[in-house]
Amino acid sequence: MSVTNLEYLFKPTSVAVIGATNDPRNAGNIVMRNIMAGGFLGPVMPVSSQAEAIAGVLTHPSVRHLPKTPDLAVVCSPLEEVPEVIHSLKERGTRAAVIMGAGFASMSYEESQDIKSTILSIAQPPDIRILGPKSLGFMVPSLNLNASLAHARVEPGKVAFISQSDSLFATVLDWAIDKGVGFSHMVALGSRIDVTFADILDYLGSDPLTRSIMLYVESIKDAREFMSAARAASRNKPVLVIRPGQALDTVLGDLKLRETGDGRHSDEIYDVAFRRAGMLRVEDIDGLFDAAQTLSTPRQVFGRRLAILTNGTSAGILAADRLLVGGGEMAPLSEETIKGIDGVLGEGNWSRANPVDIPFNADGKAYSEVLKLLIKDKNSNGILAMHVPWAAQPDVEVAEAIRDSLKRVRRMVLTAWLGSGKAGQAREIFRNADIPTYETPTQAVQAFLYMAEYLHNQEMLIETPDSLPTDFFPDTSRARDIVRKALDTGRKALTEPEAKDILAAYGIPVVETRIAVSAKEAVIAADALGYPVALKLRSPQVPQPYDVGGVLLDLETPERVWEGAASILARCTRERPDAYIEGFTVQRMGRRPGAHELSVSARLDPVFGPVLQFGHGGMAREMIQDQAQTLPPLSMSLAREVVSRTRISTLLKGTPSHVPADIDDICLTLIQISQLIVDVPQITAIDINPLYADSEGVLALDAKIDIAPFEGEGESRLAIRPYPRELEECVTLKSGRQVTLRPIRPEDEETHRAFLANLSDEDLRLRFFGVVQREFDHKDIARFTQIDYDREMAFIATALTERGEPETLGVMRTNTKPDNSEAEFAIVVRSDLKGEGLGSMLFYKGIRYTKERGTKVLIGQTMLENKAMQGLSRKFGFEIAPDPHDPDLVDMILDMDTVDL
Structure with a gap:
């Protein structure tokens, strides 16, 4: 939906508890006691017709008798009374409600669906945002607000937790209290008739009090909303997720699945989705918090090589074993590091290898000096400092020495102080200094591996895709015509020759x-x-x-x-x-001696839409079970990634008796299939098996395609919106030069870097509202070129140089709120092209796009001195007004209802 009115849910200034009671077992009493005990500073107004006062607070007989309109209502009334309560709240102007919703268990599936529909029709979100029904509630510790049925409260912190499970909400609460972990928010979603994972991710993604976000996910309902919100949030802060995985169907059972309306989906699809969104999936609650602790530090790791420092041989071996089993690497020590440690400890007093096993009685100075040498060694991506307790050993002194030596260090250093007693004091020293610390080597190493995996996912999120090895121009009309004729005869599948004709139309060689x-x-x-x-x-x-x-x-x-x-x-x-x-x-007969037998297939998932699968093919495909899945759309980089997740990818790289297969051609085939299922949405399944692959390329020997009627655009089925090719158009500048206006693509990174370099200092200052450095790093350019087409748009003007190379001439950007109520624009044209009419063309295209997607208002800001931008805005009907917060800026506002294109 959007973040609209979510501030009334999570930042209320007043709260009403509807259905409050003095029965200590009733939700209305538990919530009242929790809110009052938490110390919430705003007015708390219980509504009850059965008691004069509850938890020491005078009650009110009904919503209309409340002395003021509450920002938030916690509804604990019987479920059959909730629609009437929501109606009363809407009349009063309340903007958010939590529905505890006891009573679903006694209802049939149809009855529960009916009451949910009734509540939604009355609330009409976002007029009133609904958390629940069947929600355990939520906590915002920084506001001292505990609007939940939880049995305890937590301290303020920088971590947010969103749970689809009430039981896990309570479990995490107990875990956090025991470990002394604080939260910015704890939210139990309930039945999600309105507020979803996507809404809260959007809200918390820009919340300054939240440093990292943790999710417990069983299922999602709208894949595209979830993916857009998750990708946006994970660009700003770490997002970690835990999901039960393969056992989920057994645990939930048919009743739970019917109640939530969710189907049974492959756990691997969720895994792919989490990875594509830049999130990190962890295995258990301990891992969730360990990873959150590690990722919340300003230090990062950029690989899987770890150096281990320990005063206990066995502990070091355990840590090394866990590292290798988890896919990490032991960092080799440089000769300089070895000589340096020899100088500190003496040549025969340590292992002279990684793990760096130092004397059991090493003091704080020795630990600190060795650690400094390991930090300087560029062969490692991180260091784990471990300490095993020995009699009369200075645990705390060593911890303090390490803390002091890390004050100005940017390298990732984790600590593991084994044991209890003074080891607990040492861990507290590290926690207070924001140094990741763990009780066991396994926890520490797993946290390191989680961080390496997270940063790999982040790199995938912003990786510049390779250019396609060759342009392919599919004959989409031919493919659609084949499918249409088959559907007209009532068929659900194509013949093999028809399937191969479609593959050939998309450039895939066939027998x-x-x-x-x-x-x-x-x-x-x-x-x-x-x-x-x-x-x-x-x-x-x-x-x-x-x-x-x-x-x-x-x-x-x-x-x-x-x-x-x-x-x-x-x-x-x-x-x-x-x-x-x-x-x-x-x-x-397809003669390809020595070719590998692969398979490429596509199917429809009920939630995520089209899913592609690649792996080992041939008759033994089902026995070998070497398949990896991914979500379209694909770039060459993403296609390579899915290929790399299969065992057969090792053979494709070549062996002593086989030359390497053409990986580019394999990846291109995946991209072609990805494009096919977008262009021809009547295709419901594709299976190419076997697909021969060798150094000469690929050859499809067998192909099956299933079809079904479908109305609408193919891209609407995808969890991630693909490149909107339909928005491309050609224009002519005043000089007669032919220019293409189109959405920006990730592959435009280098030309966009050159475009920014060609802007004058003055244009850069006006565009970015001040002096900016001319050097933009990869992350900056990736943020400009890798956009979510559902939320952002960047139209670039591109043309060919005299040497036939593409160049970017200008860009018009819009960034739309999730609820489509408002979009913000920015525009800049290359400094040497002023007066060609390009600015007006880009501006008009951006306005037309915003109007066609139904956005209500288009706004922008510019510096007061930028008269050219203000004049261009007036030309298109914008109202110009001084910015109320900054006298050096002006606001440009266009009501899209007034635009007539």
Whole structure:
């Protein structure tokens, strides 16, 4: 939905508790006691017709009798009374409500759905934002607000926790209290009829009190909203997620799934989605908090190589073992580091390798000096300093020495002080200094690996995609025509020749194939194709002809084809007498000696839409189970990533007896399939198996495509909006130069860097409201070029230079609020192109786009001295007004209802 009115939910100045009571077992009493005990400073107004006072506060008989309109209402009334309560709250002007919603258990699925619909129709979000029903409530410790049914409260902190599970909400609460962890927010979502993960991610993504966000996710409802919000939030701060995984269906059961309306989905799809959004998935609650602690520090790691410093040999070995098992690497020590440690400890007094095993009685000075040498060693991506307690050992002194040596250090250093007693004091020293600290080597190493994985996901989020190895221009009209004709005949699947025609239309090499309904036609087809050929049975009851001996290869003469058809029919009749035989498929033999057998497929997931799968192919595909999944749209970088997650990717790189396969061609095939399922949304499933791959490229031997009627645009099915090619257009400047106006792409990074470099100092100052450095790093340019087309738009003007190379001439940006109520714009044209009319063209395109997507208001800011920008805005109907907060700025506002295009 949006963040609209969520401030009334999470930053209320007044709270009403509807259905309050003096029954200590009732939700209305528990919430009142929690709010009052928490010390919330605003007025708390219980509504009850049964008691004069609750928790020491006078009650009011109804919502309309409240002395003031509450920002937030906590509704604890019986579920059947909730619609009337929401109606009364809306009349009063309340903007947010938490519905505890006891009573669902006694309702049928249809009854519960009906009451949810009724509540929504009355509340009309975002007029009233609804958390729940069936919510445990939430806490905002910085406001001393505990509007929940929780049995305890937590201290303020920088971590937010959003849970789909009430039980895990309570579990995390206990864990945090025991560990002394504080929270900025704790939220139990309940049934999510309005406020969802996406809404709260949008809200917390810009919350200054929240440094990291933790999620417990069982299922999501709107994949695109979730992905957009998660990607936006994870660009600002760490987002960590825990999900039960493969056992979730068994644990939830059919009743839970019916209640939430969620289907059963592959856990790997969620894993892919989390990774594509730049989030980090962890395995358990301990990992959730350990990773949050590590990621909240300003220090980062940029790889998986760890140096381990310890005064206990076995503890160091345990840490090293956990590192290697988890996919990390032991950092090699440089010669300079080894010599330096020799000078501190003596050549025979330490391991002279990683783990750096120093004497058990090493004091704080020795620890500190060795640690400084490890920090200087560039071979490692992080250091783990461990301490094993020994009799009369200075645990606290060593901890203080390490703390002092890290005051101005930017490298990632983790600590693990084993034991209790003084070890607990040492860990407290580290916590107070914001140095990650853990009780066991396993926890510390896992936290390091989590951080390495998180930063890898972040790099994937902003990685500059490789350019396509070759442009491909699919014959979309041909593909759509094939599908349309098949649908017109009532079919749900294409024939193999039709499927291969579609693949060929999208540039994927295929083996030529014909269909025959008899042995005679099979011979005619083989003669036309040329020998040798392969002959395969066609029967809807036998999806895999190999199972009944229905495939013959290398048939080299008409007689062999005739005899082969007869033998296939005989075997099928014997093995599957119930099967209806449609005929045969005849195809030319695909001769690719030594080629790898791969498979590429696509299917529709009920939540995430189209999902692509790549991996080992051939007859043994199901037995080998070497597949990786991903979500479209794909770039070359993302295609390489999904290929790398399969075991067969190692073989594709080449072996002593095989040259490397053409990885670019494999990746291009994935991109072509990704584009196909967007362009032809009537396709519901694709399966290419086997797909031969070798140094010469790829060749599809077999292909199946399922189809179904579909109305609408193909991109609407995707969890991530693809590049909107339909927004491209060509214009002509006053000079006669041909220019393309189109949405920006991640591949535009280098040309966009050159564009910014060509702006004058004055244009840069006016665009960025002050003096800026001319050097933009990769993260900056990635933020400009890698945008979420659902929320942002950047139209660039691009043209070819005299040498035929692309260059960027100008850009118009809009950034739209999640609820589409308002968009903010910015525009800049290359300094040497002023007067060509390009600024007006870009401005008009941005306004037209904003109008067509239904945005209500388009706004912008510019410096008071920028008269050219103000004049251009007036030309398009903007109102110009002084900024109320800064006398050096002016606001430009356009009511889109007044725009007539």
